[in-house]
Amino acid sequence: xxxxxxxxxxxxxxxxxxxxxxxxxxxxxxxxxxxxxxxxxxxxxxxxxxxxxxxxxxxxxxxxxxxxxxxxxxxxxxxxxxxxxxxxxxxxxxxxxxxxxxxxxxxxxxxxxxxxxxxxxxxxxxxxxxxxxxxxxxxxxxxxxxxxxxxxxxxxxxxxxxxxxxxxxxxxxxxxxxxxxxxxxxxxxxxxxxxxxxxxxxxxxxxxxxxxxxxxxxxxxxxxxxxxxxxxxxxxxxxxxxxxxxxxxxxxxxxxxxxxxxxxxxxxxxxxxxxxxxxxxxxxxxxxxxxxxxxxxxxxxxxxxxxxxxxxxxxxxxxxxxxxxxxxxxxxxxxxxxxxxxxxxxxxxxxxxxxxxxxxxxxxxxxxxxxxxxxxxxxxxxxxxxxxxxxxxxxxxxxxxxxxxxxxxxxxxxxxxxxxxxxxxxxxxxxx
Amino acid sequence: xxxxxxxxxxxxxxxxxxxxxxxxxxxxxxxxxxxxxxxxxxxxxxxxxxxxxxxxxxxxxxxxxxxxxxxxxxxxxxxxxxxxxxxxxxxxxxxxxxxxxxxxxxxxxxxxxxxxxxxxxxxxxxxxxxxxxxxxxxxxxxxxxxxxxxxxxxxxxxxxxxxxxxxxxxxxxxxxxxxxxxxxxxxxxxxxxxxxxxxxxxxxxxxxxxxxxxxxxxxxxxxxxxxxxxxxxxxxxxxxxxxxxxxxxxxxxxxxxxxxxxxxxxxx
Ligand SMILES: Nc1ncnc2c1ncn2[C@@H]1O[C@H](COP(=O)(O)OP(=O)(O)O)[C@@H](O)[C@H]1O
Ligand SMILES: [Mg+2]
Numbered sequence: 233x234x235x236x237x238x239x240x241x242x243x244x245x246x247x248x249x250x251x252x253x254x255x256x257x258x259x260x261x262x263x264x265x266x267x268x269x270x271x272x273x274x275x276x277x278x279x280x281x282x283x284x285x286x287x288x289x290x291x292x293x294x295x296x297x298x299x300x301x302x303x304x305x306x307x308x309x310x311x312x313x314x315x316x317x318x319x320x321x322x323x324x325x326x327x328x329x330x331x332x333x334x335x336x337x338x339x340x341x342x343x344x345x346x347x348x349x350x351x352x353x354x355x356x357x358x359x360x361x362x363x364x365x366x367x368x369x370x371x372x373x374x375x376x377x378x379x380x381x382x383x384x385x386x387x388x389x390x391x392x393x394x395x396x397x398x399x400x401x402x403x404x405x406x407x408x409x410x411x412x413x414x415x416x417x418x419x420x421x422x423x424x425x426x427x428x429x430x431x432x433x434x435x436x437x438x439x440x441x442x443x444x445x446x447x448x449x450x451x452x453x454x455x456x457x458x459x460x461x462x463x464x465x466x467x468x469x470x471x472x473x474x475x476x477x478x479x480x481x482x483x484x485x486x487x488x489x490x491x492x493x494x495x496x497x498x499x500x501x502x503x504x505x506x507x508x509x510x511x512x513x514x515x516x517x518x519x520x521x522x523x524x525x526x527x528x529x530x531x532x533x534x535x536x537x538x539x540x541x542x543x544x545x546x547x548x549x550x551x552x553x554x555x556x557x558x559x560x561x562x563x564x565x566x567x568x569x570x571x572x573x574x575x576x577x578x579x580x581x582x583x584x585x586x587x588x589x590x591x592x593x594x595x596x597x598x599x600x601x602x603x604x605x606x607x608x609x610x611x612x613x614x615x616x617x618x619x620x621x622x623x624x625x626x627x628x629x630x631x632x633x634x635x636x637x638x639x640x641x642x643x644x645x646x647x648x649x650x651x652x653x654x655x656x657x658x659x660x661x662x663x664x
Numbered sequence: 665x666x667x668x669x670x671x672x673x674x675x676x677x678x679x680x681x682x683x684x685x686x687x688x689x690x691x692x693x694x695x696x697x698x699x700x701x702x703x704x705x706x707x708x709x710x711x712x713x714x715x716x717x718x719x720x721x722x723x724x725x726x727x728x729x730x731x732x733x734x735x736x737x738x739x740x741x742x743x744x745x746x747x748x749x750x751x752x753x754x755x756x757x758x759x760x761x762x763x764x765x766x767x768x769x770x771x772x773x774x775x776x777x778x779x780x781x782x783x784x785x786x787x788x789x790x791x792x793x794x795x796x797x798x799x800x801x802x803x804x805x806x807x808x809x810x811x812x813x814x815x816x817x818x819x820x821x822x823x824x825x826x827x828x829x830x831x832x833x834x835x836x837x838x839x840x841x842x843x844x845x846x847x848x849x850x851x852x853x854x855x856x857x858x859x860x861x862x863x864x865x866x867x868x869x870x871x872x873x874x875x876x877x878x879x880x881x882x883x884x885x886x887x888x889x890x891x892x893x894x895x896x897x898x899x900x901x902x903x904x905x906x907x908x909x910x911x912x913x914x915x916x917x918x919x920x921x922x923x924x925x926x927x928x929x930x931x932x
Contacts, residue, residue, distance in 0.1 A: 415759065562740055563777030567791035567843060568767030570759070577790060581781050661780055661823035 293631075296321025299328055303625035326626050327636050330616070334636070337456015337611045343387075343448065347459045350384040353377060354466065362651065378470070385455075385463065387447035395435050395442075403427030416571040417487055420478075452530045456611035458640060463530065464612075465599040465644075468537040472598065473591065475538065476545025477580065483550055494546070501543035507604055509536040514608035533605055541598040548590035552583035585659050592652035596645045603641075613637040689716040690749075691847055691878045692737060697746035699732060706732050707743070708902045716846075719879040721889040721910075724899035725925060730882040733899070734849045737880065738769045751846060767795050770840030774852040776832045778824035784811065784835050785820040788842045796843065803842070810838040814868050830861025834868055841872075848872065850881040884929060890914065898922045 266276045296315050301307040307323035315321060327334070336344055357377035360370035379393030406426030410419035455463065482494030501509075513532040556579060564574035584591070606615035617633045620626050626633075692714040699707040706729050714720055722730045735741040736748060739755050739762045748755045750765045779787050788807035792798040798806070811817045814834035816827075824832055833853055840848060850869065854862045866888050873879060873892040883889070889896050889910050896913040898906040898921070906919045917923045 557775075559773060559775050559777040560779065562773065563779065565740060566738055566766060566769075566771040566773075566777075567839070568763050568795040569791060570763055573794050577794065578779050582779075585781065659781070661825055 293320050293322050297324045298322070299324050301325035302329075304627065304629050305625075322632050323629065324632060326620065326629060326632055330620055333616055333620075334457045334613060336459050337616065338454045339456070339459065340448075340450060340454065343450060346384045346387070346447065346450075350381040351459075351462065353384075354381065354462075362655075378467075383447065385450070386452070387449040389439065389442070389444045389446040391439055391442040391445070395439050396431065399427045399430040399435060402430040411572075417485075417490065419572065452528050455530060457616055458613055460530070460605070460610060460612045461599070461602045461641075464534055464537055464602045464605065467534050468541055468598050468602070469595050471534075471538045472541035472545050472594070475542035476549055476594075477584075479542060479546035480549035480553060481575065483546060484553060498543045498546050501540055502547075506537070506540050506601055507607060509540055510604060510608050512536070529608075529610070533608070533610065537598060537601065540601075541594055544594045544597070545591065548587050548594060549583060551590065552585075552587035553579065555586050556582055585656075588652050588656050588659075592648055596648055599644060599648075600641060603637075613640065690714070691716045691718070691751060692880070693747070693749040694737075695747040695749075697736065697743050697748060699736060699741065699743045699745075706902050707736070710746070710904060712897070712904065714847075714878060714880060716878055717876045718894050719873050719877075719892050720881065720895050720897060721893040722880065722882045722897045722899060723884065723886075723889070723925070723929075724905075728899045729902040730899055731851050732902075734771075734851055734880050734882055737847075737849060738766050738771055740771075763795075767791070767843055768845055769847045769849060770843060770845035771849040772833070772836050772840055772851070772853045774856050776824070776829075776836045776856075778832055778836055778839070780824050783821050783823055784816070784827070787824065787835060788839045791839075792842050807838070807842050810841045811835070813841070813871070814838045815864075828861060829857045830864045833857065833861075833865045837865075837868055837872070847878045847880070850879065850883065852882050852884070854883065854885060886914065886930060898925065900925075 267273045296311055296319055298307045298310050298321060301310060301323065302325070304323055304326070307321075307325055311319055311321035311323075332341075332344070336347060339347060354377065356370075357374040360366045360368065361374055379397055383390060383393050403423040403426050407419045407423035410422035413419070479494050479498060482490045483498065485491045485494070510533060513536045514529065517532055518527060560578060560582065561574065564578040569577065603612055603614045605612050606618065609615070611619065614637065617637065620633060621629060690713055692712070694710050694712040697707060697710040698705070710733060722733065724730050732741055736743050736755075737750060742757075743755075751768055753761055753765055755761065755765060778784075779790070782790065785804060785807055788811065789800065789803040792803040792806065793800055808817055808820065811820055814837055816831055816834055816838075819827055819831060819835070824835065827835065837853075853869070854865050857865065862885070866885060869879070869881070869888065870892055879892075881888075881893075893910045896908060896910050897904055898913070898917075898919070900921050906913070906917065906922045908918075913922075914926065917926055
């Protein structure tokens with residue numbers, strides 16, 4: 233033992249050694265995470281007991297499942313015959329019988345291929361947005377996809393989506409004309425004016441002039457099932473993010489008027505329940521429309537859901553913006569980037585990255601909230617369950633139907649959650 | 665606020681005065697400029713003319729308005745009275761003028777302000793591509809040129825968070841240079857750095873000075889001031905208190921405030 237007070241100089245450096253055995257391997261992990269103390273051990277045992285309790289009920293119920301039957305009564309009969317009179321079991325025959333309805337609602341059977349194709353193409357369109365390693369050229373398809381999906385789902389003339397897309401081109405033109413102006417708000421304002429003028433005054437006469445070439449039209453009231461949830465959910469998600477970004481920017485704007493509008497909008501929407509907005513969409517909106525206009529119910533619902541989520545999204549993104557140090561704005565300004573360039577290239581990528589958990593939270597909330605449309609009579613999966621349960625054959629069923637819908641939604645929401653975790657890991661640029 | 669690190673002039677490469685030519689063209693002219701933060705009169709009657717190729721060091725106690733002054737030059741802060749003319753263009757609220765001046769004036773900050781979500785190379789090419797509309801390939805070549813100049817070309821594809829403070833500050837200098845600025849502003853570029861990294865940044869700045877860059881530099885590095893500055897400006901309470909060429913400034917300070925400041929900072 234060297235004397236503490238003695239001058240000391242190391243003659244050779246210590247080599248690194250592996251950690252002691254108790255800290256590694258399965259045993260090490262178990263000890264560290266499950267049995268590190270008496271309290272921890274008790275909790276572990278209680279949790280295991282709870283898991284066993286749940287599984288011991290659910291597992292036989294699933295194992296006794298009946299897939300082939302014409303009614304709930306027949307299901308119960310089969311289960312009683314096979315597993316004894318007291319045995320419980322899932323009557324999954326209802327899922328089997330109503331599977332197509334759960335997926336497509338009352339969409340014409342001969343046109344099932346259209347939503348199916350749209351669903352598959354949706355993943356092609358999402359892929360380059362979700363995974364930056366894919367070729368950037370694929371983004372062109374992502375841009376076309378909304379119009380294509382609209383046309384596949386609702387049918388009608390191919391020129392309807394094309395003319396609507398031309399409105400974005402008009403907006404783009406307006407933005408570029410406005411970008412020459414010295415005030416930053418002129419560009420988006422002019423873009424909005426150009427696009428709105430096109431859509432409201434030019435689009436519909438133009439469509440009437442063009443020939444009616446396309447697919448068989450399908451009415452919105454024929455839409456239903458999971459397809460309806462995905463249509464509303466995905467569209468709402470796609471539009472609520474950009475709208476939320478604009479609202480968040482507007483709320484931080486120096487322009488008093490813009491700021492007042494954004495604050496007013498956000499606070500109003502956040503103060504009103506979504507169900508109230510949906511009821512407005514369903515009953516009241518047509519009163520304010522010029523007589524004769526047929527404003528599609530699904531479109532109205534999508535608008536309401538989008539506005540609702542956009543308000544929450546704006547607050548989430550505002551949190552991300554507030555978290556950025558002022559130096560980032562100054563760095564961008566000092567390089568001569570203008571407001572929109574700085575926002576798009578420097579500020580937003582970072583603010584959005586910080587906000588990912590909140591954004592995905594809002595997405596998941598929006599997707600689950602699509603089930604509220606059942607209340608205004610749309611036949612989403614929950615609406616369908618009500619009508620299935622009203623059928624004499626399946627009267628009284630609860631677990632199988634709601635459980636099935638729960639699993640469907642869980643898969644989607646869990647997928648979003650997993651993706652967001654992947655994205656957060658990927659976007660970490662420090663200490664890699 | 666970190667401690668100032670006085671550096672002996674002999675630590676730095678001596679610069680021959682003849683290599684530092686000053687033209688008689690005016691780069692920056694500040695006339696009777698005043699600025700307030702609310703009720704607080706932060707800059708008072710500032711008059712300053714900077715010629716092309718001149719290197720000016722601004723010193724002064726913390727809170728004296730040094731940062732505010734140079735931030736007014738590229739309009740990160742707005743002045744309320746008087747005139748600032750940069751490169752012949754007067755700074756007004758016209759956004760076009762402001763963006764033009766900002767693209768001609770490079771700025772290096774105490775805390776680097778690199779963009780953490782972009783690689784070093786992308787940090788350097790962002791503004792040339794979007795502001796100057798330079799093709800990407802050309803912008804990358806320019807960026808690599810300046811990264812070689814600040815001696816970190818091998819870090820081009822890393823992210824700022826993976827670099828040391830001194831390396832980040834050199835990247836920040838290279839990023840500004842990629843815009844081919846005619847004037848460079850430095851706001852305490854070495855005060856956030858560990859002592860062993862200060863020299864690498866100062867060396868880069870000296871090299872810039874030798875190439876004739878017009879520089880306005882807030883710093884406590886008196887060694888740097890003695891090595892390259894044509895003029896040292898001392899500020900206190902929002903005013904220019906003393907202004908002289910470096911030798912006189914350090915050897916014969918006239919104002920009492922300057923004397924006090926120098927005795928504190930140089931530990932005499
Ligand atoms: N944004 C601001 N709002 C109000 N006061 C400020 C602001 N920025 C700086 N100040 C004040 O102005 C004075 C000068 O600040 P600054 O120019 O940063 O000084 P220096 O760079 O010389 O340390 C200080 O008293 C500071 O508190
Ligand atoms: Mg300062």
